Amino acid sequence: MSPRSRIGLVIVYTGLGKGKTTAALGVVFRAWGRDMRVAVVQFIKSSGAYGEIRAANKLGIDWTTIGGGFTWLSKDIEKDKALARQAWQVAKDRIASGQYEIIVLDELTYPLVYGWLPLDEVLETLRNRPQELHIIITGRDAPQELIDFADLVTEMREVKHPYQRGIKAQPGIDF
Amino acid sequence: MSPRSRIGLVIVYTGLGKGKTTAALGVVFRAWGRDMRVAVVQFIKSSGAYGEIRAANKLGIDWTTIGGGFTWLSKDIEKDKALARQAWQVAKDRIASGQYEIIVLDELTYPLVYGWLPLDEVLETLRNRPQELHIIITGRDAPQELIDFADLVTEMREVKHPYQRGIKAQPGIDF
Numbered sequence: 001m002s003p004r005s006r007i008g009l010v011i012v013y014t015g016l017g018k019g020k021t022t023a024a025l026g027v028v029f030r031a032w033g034r035d036m037r038v039a040v041v042q043f044i045k046s047s048g049a050y051g052e053i054r055a056a057n058k059l060g061i062d063w064t065t066i067g068g069g070f071t072w073l074s075k076d077i078e079k080d081k082a083l084a085r086q087a088w089q090v091a092k093d094r095i096a097s098g099q100y101e102i103i104v105l106d107e108l109t110y111p112l113v114y115g116w117l118p119l120d121e122v123l124e125t126l127r128n129r130p131q132e133l134h135i136i137i138t139g140r141d142a143p144q145e146l147i148d149f150a151d152l153v154t155e156m157r158e159v160k161h162p163y164q165r166g167i168k169a170q171p172g173i174d175f
Numbered sequence: 176m177s178p179r180s181r182i183g184l185v186i187v188y189t190g191l192g193k194g195k196t197t198a199a200l201g202v203v204f205r206a207w208g209r210d211m212r213v214a215v216v217q218f219i220k221s222s223g224a225y226g227e228i229r230a231a232n233k234l235g236i237d238w239t240t241i242g243g244g245f246t247w248l249s250k251d252i253e254k255d256k257a258l259a260r261q262a263w264q265v266a267k268d269r270i271a272s273g274q275y276e277i278i279v280l281d282e283l284t285y286p287l288v289y290g291w292l293p294l295d296e297v298l299e300t301l302r303n304r305p306q307e308l309h310i311i312i313t314g315r316d317a318p319q320e321l322i323d324f325a326d327l328v329t330e331m332r333e334v335k336h337p338y339q340r341g342i343k344a345q346p347g348i349d350f
Contacts, residue, residue: 005343011193017329019188019198026200026227031347033230052201055208102347134348151342153334154192160328167326168180172206172277173309 008133009151010126014109014142017156018174024104024136025052031102032059039099041091042106043067043084043139050175062100064090067107084111088122095129102134109139112146123149183308184326185301189284189317192331193349199279199311200227206277207234214274216266217281218242218259218314225350237275239265242282259286263297270304277309284314287321298324 011027013020024040031038039062047053047065056063066087067080088111094103111117123145126135137146147153169175186202188195199215206213214237222228222240231238241262242255263286269278286292298320301310312321322328344350 006345007342009337009342009345009348011348012334013194014334015332018186018327019194019201019329019331022201022205023194023198024201025204026194026197026202027348029200029204029230030197030226030350033226033228033233034347036226036347051205051208051211053208055204058208134345147334150335151337151340152193154194155332155334156194157190157330157332159187159189159322159330160325162184162326165326167182167184170181170184170309172209172211173184173186173202175205 006132008129008131008135010149011134011136011152012142012146012150013136013138013154013156014140014147015155015157016140017158018161019156020138020140021052021106023154023156024106024138027102027136028056028061028104032061036101037099038062038102038104039094040064040104040106041066041087041094043087044107044110051172062094066090081111081114081116084116087111088117092125095125095133095135098130100133102136104136104138107139108137109142109146112143113141119143119145122146181307183304183306183310185324186309186311186327187317187321187325188311188313188329188331189315189322190330190332191315192333193336194331195313195315196227196281198329198331199281199313202277202311203231203236203279207236211276212274213237213277213279214269215239215279215281216241216262216269218262219282219285226347237269241265256286256289256291259291263292267300270300270308270310273305275308277311279311279313282314283312284317284321287318288316294318294320297321
């Protein structure tokens with residue numbers, strides 16, 4: 001592929017359906033297969049024995065999970081907010097470093113929606129990134145300005161969900 | 176997780192948007208991280224230097240790609256049909272073997288929609304599979320009977336696509 005055909009894309013996986021983080025992980029898998037330099041920064045999620053974190057550790061993929069596992073029942077919003085800002089600092093460093101070809105910002109939309117991170121600053125960071133760097137952003141309720149800015153946006157629409165029938169989250173599938 | 180909580184799910188990623196195969200690859204990544212036994216059978220696609228095939232080779236993941244790279248310009252439909260049936264035979268063998276915890280049937284919807292594989296037989300094979308086996312099916316236009324049968328269905332809806340602006344498919348992202 002000629003250098004001129006290479007363009008860094010901003011890709012957003014949003015919507016209420018399942019498959020947003022999973023699709024970002026698929027990009028990681030594909031890119032790892034090509035020996036591309038990939039980094040993942042996870043917002044919100046607490047680190048834990050997720051299948052994807054185990055895989056990243058085994059493969060030596062640059063992976064950062066900074067979050068308190070925020071839910072609406074979270075007791076310390078100020079702490080969650082500080083963790084989101086800390087994760088964003090890591091993301092900015094990774095982006096500015098020029099060391100990566102693909103960076104995943106998993107669940108970035110939540111701190112944007114909650115107002116914990118300034119959208120303007122995020123958009124400016126994306127705008128000023130290295131030209132060939134792809135960014136994958138996941139999470140529900142992607143702000144309209146982010147959608148306007150992105151190159152590729154897919155909405156994951158929930159057609160049918162097993163938890164409606166009381167089936168629990170399954171290892172390897174959901175986490 | 177107690178044995179009773181483990182239930183094999185049939186998951187369908189459909190719709191016109193990007194991210195269907197990519198999400199299936201994300202499940203492969205996650206499951207591989209958990210040392211689960213995963214097999215992938217790709218319909219339609221021709222084998223080639225895809226990032227995902229490179230990754231699977233490197234990781235020793237059971238991966239079968241049988242297809243002529245079918246397009247609407249395909250010159251030999253009978254051959255494409257025969258390849259789809261061959262891929263389905265591999266899929267049936269993998270399912271019946273009891274050797275896997277997750278099996279991806281990538282782009283299975285196309286031979287179903289084209290009438291190359293009997294939907295009844297596919298549904299019966301899914302119904303009679305080992306109880307804890309998860310099946311992930313991808314492709315546009317999933318037949319309604321398949322949606323009715325599945326446990327989890329996400330429609331990938333195209334909100335914005337860079338090829339609308341003439342940007343070419345990017346390695347690591349699209350293939």
